[in-house]
Amino acid sequence: MIWWAVALGAAFGAPSRYLLDAAVSARFGSRLPWGTVTVNLLGSAAAGLFAGVAVQAEPGATVVSLLAVGFLGAFTTASTFAFEVVALAEGGARRLAVLTVVLSVAGGVALAFAGVRLAMAL
């Protein structure tokens, strides 16, 4: 682990998440947390692409720390995702809570899988 690269990547990834979350939430103001869903789906797809490229290119520890661990790790969030799902369920919106889980988890894994396949095919 290259610590400075993790910190540098996250110093860009975390505010990118914050600004994109705010922009998406402002545009698609609904009870479904589209902002967090968007960053997690985008980040999962990108992480899949990176993992697929890494199979052949074997990037160095600095690149992995900077892009995968730092930037994409901090660009996505599990804690806000879980908080929003519980908040929806507590507010009585059980179906929206389930929809958020399915959309994020099935979508995230599917996009990461597609990213790996796409990168390996190129």
Add this chain to the structure above:
Amino acid sequence: MSSYGTDPDLSPAPPSRMLAAVVVAVGGAVGALARAGVAEALPHPPGTWAWSTFVANATGCLALAGLTVLLATRFPASRYCRLLLGTGVLGGYTTFSTFSVDAVQLLRAGREGMAAAYVVVSVLVLLAATVAGLWLARAAVARRAA
């Protein structure tokens, strides 16, 4: 719950979006370093159960729920505290992209059953940790108020 909205990262809105982004960047770097530390402490080869992601995400969910309740009830005016610790540190500490790739690596290793278990168990534990964090913080707030 309605007092701080559904998305804890966006309410209350900060006075300056750019200053907020800088605060989130600093917190995110600290959180990501902590997650990298967990990954160093609990290494796993690709295609095996990712304990490091699991542990970081579960503890981060517990902490975010507790922090959100405590800040909303004890320090409702503290916008930058919430951004630094919640959106920044805990947002950077937890990760969804690595979780997704962990599951895909299990699939690629031919461990479909373990991939399904990893996804389902992770989600259930994250939600349970969030509920536990809310419950603990609300109990602490109620005890102080009593």
